[in-house]
Amino acid sequence: MKRVDDFRLKLGRKELVPIVIGGMGVDISTASLALEAARLGGIGHISDAMVNTVTDRRFDTKYVKEKLKQYKFNVANPDKSVVQFDLGQLEEATKLHVGKTMEAKRGEGLIFVNCMEKLTMNAPKETLRVRLRAALDAGVDGITLAAGLHLGSFALIEDHPRFRDAKLGIIVSSLRALQLFLRKTARSNRLPDYVVVEGPLAGGHLGFGMDWSEYDLATIVAEIRQYLDAEGLAIPLIPAGGIFTGSDAVSFLENGAAAVQVATRFTVTNECGLPEDVKQEYFKATEDRIEVNQISPTGYPMRMLSNSPAIGDGIRPNCEAYGYLLDANGHCSYVTSYNREVAAHPGAKRVSVVDKTCLCTQMRNFDLWTCGHYTYRLKDTTRKLEDGSYQMLTAEHVFRDYQFSADNRIALPE
Numbered sequence: 001m002k003r004v005d006d007f008r009l010k011l012g013r014k015e016l017v018p019i020v021i022g023g024m025g026v027d028i029s030t031a032s033l034a035l036e037a038a039r040l041g042g043i044g045h046i047s048d049a050m051v052n053t054v055t056d057r058r059f060d061t062k063y064v065k066e067k068l069k070q071y072k073f074n075v076a077n078p079d080k081s082v083v084q085f086d087l088g089q090l091e092e093a094t095k096l097h098v099g100k101t102m103e104a105k106r107g108e109g110l111i112f113v114n115c116m117e118k119l120t121m122n123a124p125k126e127t128l129r130v131r132l133r134a135a136l137d138a139g140v141d142g143i144t145l146a147a148g149l150h151l152g153s154f155a156l157i158e159d160h161p162r163f164r165d166a167k168l169g170i171i172v173s174s175l176r177a178l179q180l181f182l183r184k185t186a187r188s189n190r191l192p193d194y195v196v197v198e199g200p201l202a203g204g205h206l207g208f209g210m211d212w213s214e215y216d217l218a219t220i221v222a223e224i225r226q227y228l229d230a231e232g233l234a235i236p237l238i239p240a241g242g243i244f245t246g247s248d249a250v251s252f253l254e255n256g257a258a259a260v261q262v263a264t265r266f267t268v269t270n271e272c273g274l275p276e277d278v279k280q281e282y283f284k285a286t287e288d289r290i291e292v293n294q295i296s297p298t299g300y301p302m303r304m305l306s307n308s309p310a311i312g313d314g315i316r317p318n319c320e321a322y323g324y325l326l327d328a329n330g331h332c333s334y335v336t337s338y339n340r341e342v343a344a345h346p347g348a349k350r351v352s353v354v355d356k357t358c359l360c361t362q363m364r365n366f367d368l369w370t371c372g373h374y375t376y377r378l379k380d381t382t383r384k385l386e387d388g389s390y391q392m393l394t395a396e397h398v399f400r401d402y403q404f405s406a407d408n409r410i411a412l413p414e
């Protein structure tokens with residue numbers, strides 16, 4: 001019976017434990033979590049989602065406060081098109097977040113940044129260019145391009161000195177998305193170093209419609225594998241979404257996957273950025289509490305706990321401080337929904353908005369509890385304590401359980 005440790009992920013000259021901890025914004029996959037993955041010989045991700053906010057929290061900078069001060073005059077205005085990110089500050093914040101993490105890296109593993117293209121930040125191309133280049137400048141080992149097709153992302157960095165040395169990967173949920181990306185980036189004469197194939201059971205945003213349950217990760221991986229083989233392209237494939245045990249991982253590795261990307265099991269570790277009481281909500285979750293809905297203004301379905309405080313909340317949009325979802329014209333569908341409710345309830349102190357959520361504010365406050373499909377199994381990965389709460393795990397424990405377990409077993413903590 002094989003274990004994950006019988007396999008290795010080869011990336012260039014590197015040989016790694018084939019376990020990748022996926023990016024979880026906003027600072028749910030913290031630097032501490034990513035650093036543990038790297039120390040243990042795998043790959044960890046930090047995320048650059050809402051990087052100014054994250055940097056303020058980590059390093060006591062004042063980027064959000066300064067931005068709010070600059071745009072305070074616009075708070076009551078439904079039109080958010082004036083709100084712009086200061087590109088110099090965005091660069092600084094990214095370099096701090098990424099650079100300090102890289103300085104702290106120990107061990108043989110790697111640290112990547114998860115970069116969500118869908119954070120359009122009122123100037124999609126300009127802000128994305130700054131985010132990608134600053135991460136490369138700060139010495140990140142690699143970048144995983146997530147949520148969005150990223151058809152132009154390689155072009156934004158192809159003149160960067162690290163374009164060919166940093167590892168660059170993409171997350172796709174279909175063969176079609178990968179084909180589009182490869183066609184569009186052929187000109188840069190550089191293939192992605194790895195492709196994460198994310199299936200319908202993953203956490204966060206999904207690359208599927210509301211018919212997500214009709215898809216199956218193993219089938220999509222096999223389709224992509226077949227295509228790459230036919231084209232003679234040797235790109236490592238990394239399946240993700242619902243890989244809950246070491247044995248689940250082994251079955252993908254035996255079928256030719258180069259590694260697996262996992263996340264949900266790490267949401268209940270000390271190193272994960274969620275507050276303690278929220279981690280207990282993840283432990284307590286039952287299957288009927290896990291829903292996929294369309295409240296994210298990105299337009300992608302998103303999986304979350306149905307008792308997330310964000311659902312139905314009608315908080316005033318805070319684009320002057322955050323504004324990560326504003327498109328090039330200053331639109332965010334939450335702002336539209338919020339304004340509709342305010343107009344329909346004149347004089348109301350507080351409105352409820354059910355169709356969309358203020359993703360920035362809710363993720364920043366850890367009030368939107370996005371999670372993977374198998375979150376309801378987390379309670380089986382630990383012990384219940386006398387006071388009724390669940391024992392928190394260490395990232396090392398979960399990582400090693402993936403690495404060394406067999407027979408679908410899950411090791412409980414000491």
Ligand SMILES: Cc1cc2nc3c(=O)[nH]c(=O)nc-3n(C[C@H](O)[C@H](O)[C@H](O)COP(=O)(O)O)c2cc1C
Pocket residue numbers: 021022023024025026028047049114116146147171198201202203204205240241242243261262263264265267370371372373374
């Ligand atoms: C709490 C949470 C937040 C996530 N946030 C992101 C994100 O910001 N960007 C992203 O590309 N994927 C995100 N994901 C997806 C993971 O990186 C990963 O690919 C997926 O969840 C793996 O499946 P698993 O959770 O079943 O192990 C998130 C997942 C979780 C559980």
